[in-house]
Amino acid sequence: MAKKRYSIKTGCPQCGCSGVQALSEEEMRERYGDVPNFDMECSECMAKYTAEMKTACPEWDKDCKLPE
Ligand SMILES: [Zn+2]
Known part of the structure; x- marks a missing residue:
């Protein structure tokens, strides 16, 4: 089974370039x-x-607050 990956999208306020990282749950934690x-x-x-995590990765922002 494939592990869930979380995509973090960020944009630089200075030059406007954006980046995406895909991290596993362990890496996110x-x-x-x-x-x-x-x-x-x-x-x-x-x-x-x-x-802000909630805009960069809404999925993680939601999932990380779930009780274990
Ligand atoms: Zn920049």
């Missing part, structure tokens, strides 16, 4: 946990910005 916001660094212009 390791990297982000259940934070509402997380820090991103743009791969194009190196700007640091904060992304």
Whole structure:
């Protein structure tokens, strides 16, 4: 059975480029946990910005709040 992947979509407010990462549930927990916001660094212009989990990955935002 394929593992569920979560897509995180982010857009840089400075240069407008967007990026998508696909992470498994374990990777999501390791990297982000259940934070509402997380820090991103743009791969194009190196700007640091904060992304909201509920817009970057609504699926994870919903799933990570479910009781175990
Ligand atoms: Zn950028």
